Amino acid sequence: MTEKSVIVIGAGPAGLTAAWELVKRGHRPIVLERYHTVGGIARTEEYKGYRFDIGGHRFFTKVHEVNDLWHTWMGPEFLRRPRLSRIFYDGKFFHYPLRAFNALANMGIVRSFAIVLSYIQFQIFPYPTEENFEQWVTNRFGRQLYEIFFKTYTEKVWGIPCTEIRAEWAAQRIKGLSLPAAIKNALFKPRGEVIKTLIEEFEYPAHGPGMMWEYATRAVEGKGGEVRLGCDVVRVVRDGWRVTAVAVSNAGEEKTIPGDYVISSMPLAELICKLDPPAPPGVIDAARRLSYRDFLTVVLIVNRPHLFEDNWIYIHSPEVKVGRVQNFKNWSPHMVPDPNTSSLGLEYFCTEGDALWRMPDADLIDLGKREAEQIGLARAADAIDGVVVRQQKAYPVYDSEYAGHLETIRTFLAGFENLQTVGRNGLHKYNNQDHSMLTAILAVRNLDGEAHDLWQVNTERSYHEEVRIPRRKVEEKPVDILEA
Ligand SMILES: Cc1cc2nc3c(=O)[nH]c(=O)nc-3n(C[C@H](O)[C@H](O)[C@H](O)COP(=O)(O)OP(=O)(O)OC[C@H]3O[C@@H](n4cnc5c(N)ncnc54)[C@H](O)[C@@H]3O)c2cc1C
Incomplete structure (x- = not known):
């Protein structure tokens, strides 16, 4: 291997x-x-010693390389x-996950019966096509369950009706879950270490x-890599198909940094x-x-040592705007500096520039508080202090047109000799940390001569098999884009 910058x-x-x-x-x-x-x-x-995530971040993965890295970097502080x-x-x-008696007590016998009937109805007469989220979920869970557990929360997250969200998103995120599986899971304690671990515990860095990412930075710098903060990439200079x-x-100040290769x-x-020079107009x-x-988080510092047991609570109720509430002290006691207080993260899903985003802190x-x-x-x-943190581009949106646009961009980028894109927004894919990391590992292997398709990570076979809708036609033919 020759050294590359x-x-x-x-x-x-x-x-x-x-x-x-x-x-x-x-x-x-x-x-x-x-x-x-x-x-x-x-x-x-961090605010006055109170630490908080941009959305609680659980560490869970089936990718061994990633799991090993997490443990190597964190050691006993994981x-x-x-x-x-x-x-x-x-x-x-x-x-959540559902527990039988809790669910039954909350819904009552009549509603529980209606849920099962509605499920059976959609098993016999499903929507013939599954183009959107509503159709996909209703076909698998029935309308009643869709309305209680999927519709309101999903619409808060995305800010659009479920009929405008592509079925692919449901297929990627809810695959493997069905009503019979959920009932079985709610009735019987899961057997086996892996499933139990997934449901009842997770790993999390003490602070x-x-x-994790501070430790990773130290590890990179310890081996001669550089991490420069406050450097906003404003231009990616290319000569034809080479960056x-x-x-x-x-x-x-603007500075130009040359390199043999770029991973973005x-x-x-x-x-x-x-x-x-700019990409072709179609791209x-x-x-x-x-x-x-x-996404924005309103962090409230509350003058109480104990509020509730949960790490987080999903707020499906349409009467309030908040979508999820984190109790950071329950993620790790080291997240609060004073054990007589707690800190809550109220998470609001929004779109940059909308009323929530622009609302004064x-x-x-x-x-x-309300x-x-x-x-x-x-x-x-009891909320004695608070702070607001806004996060742009928290979620790549899978709307009805994204697949075609992504294909146009992917085809264009495939022409480059020394540029790869990785991660969540780098691939416009709903990747968690583990899959974001996996794409990065594979990108580096590609650089050393292997041939991995990063766009296929987190796109399992079962996912392809589940999606029954035809792919949207790409407007421009790949060859046209490349020629342009
Ligand atoms: C609310 C929420 C909850 C989540 N919960 C979990 C969870 O429980 N578990 C889990 O594993 N994952 C979770 N995730 C997903 C996780 O955050 C992502 O998978 C991960 O952060 C993606 O890593 P990334 O490096 O691809 O992208 P990012 O984390 O987006 O990092 C990209 C970096 O590029 C920088 N950047 C952007 N533009 C420029 C520029 N022009 N110049 C220089 N730098 C630039 C950004 O500042 C950023 O630091 C969650 C995400 C959200 C939104």
Whole structure:
């Protein structure tokens, strides 16, 4: 192997994993991160000693390489934590995963019966096509369960009706789950170590997920890699199908950094729009049409040592805007500096520029206090302080047109000799940390001559088999794009 100088864009899980694999193989990565800290969406923020995630980040994976890395970096500071999460709907708390007696008590005999009847109805007369989320879920669970457990929460997350969300998203996220399986699971304690572990415990760094990525950064730097913070990549300079350098803006100054190779985890739409000379108009148009869902957390510091047992609670009730509530102290006791207090993260799904996103922080904190009290989680008067953190592009959106746009971009990028995109927004795929990391590991192997298709990670065979809708036709033929 000859040593290559590799520019890695982004110091989130994917970028740092790429850098680690590179230093291990004797290459010299320079990681460029626009933010003041590492970890990307999996970072840990801090306010007056209170630590919190951008959405609680569980560490769970079936990918051995990733699991080994997590344990290597964290050692004994990787805690095994008990999990409790519930769903709040119609004034009641449902255990999630469901527990038979709790679910029955909350729903009552009549509604439970209606759920089973509605399930049977859709087993006999399903929607003939499964183009959208509503059809996909209703065919598998019946309308009653769809309305209680899927519709309101999903619409809060995405901000659009379930009929406008592609079936692929459900297929990717809910695959393997069915009503009979859920009932079996609710009635009988799962057997076997793996399933039990998945449901009842998870691993978590003592000081939150950001700790993992700080340790990974140290490991990369210890082997000669560089991680530069506050470096916003503003242009990706190319000569035909070769990237020759990237330009970064740092404290108002622009610098050009040459490299043999680029691995990018920045959002795909931004990468395409930053190519210099620009990508063909059809590709830029496709990039501009990819959409994202944003996210904000209202953190409340509550003057109570104990609020509730859950790590997090899904809020399905449409009466409140909040979508999920984290109790960070239950993730790890080290997340709060004073054991006589607790900190809650009220998570609001929004779109950059909408009313929630633009709401002043003080109003958001008031809203959070009111809603925490309305749900019965904490008294507004006990919330002694608060802070708001906004996260752009938290979720790549799978709308009815994204597949075609992604195909246009993917085909264009395939023409490059020395550019690969990795991670969640880098592939516009709903990847968790483990799959984001796996794409980075495979990208580095590609650089050393292997041939992995990163777009196939987290797209299992069962997923292909489940999706029964025809793929949308790509508007421009790949050959046209390449010629342009
Ligand atoms: C609410 C929520 C909850 C989640 N929960 C879990 C969970 O429980 N478990 C789990 O495993 N995963 C979870 N995830 C997913 C996890 O956050 C992602 O899989 C992971 O962060 C993706 O890593 P990444 O490196 O691909 O991207 P990112 O984390 O997005 O990192 C990309 C980095 O690139 C940087 N960047 C972007 N543009 C530029 C630029 N122009 N120049 C320089 N740098 C740039 C960004 O600042 C960022 O640091 C959750 C995600 C969300 C939104």
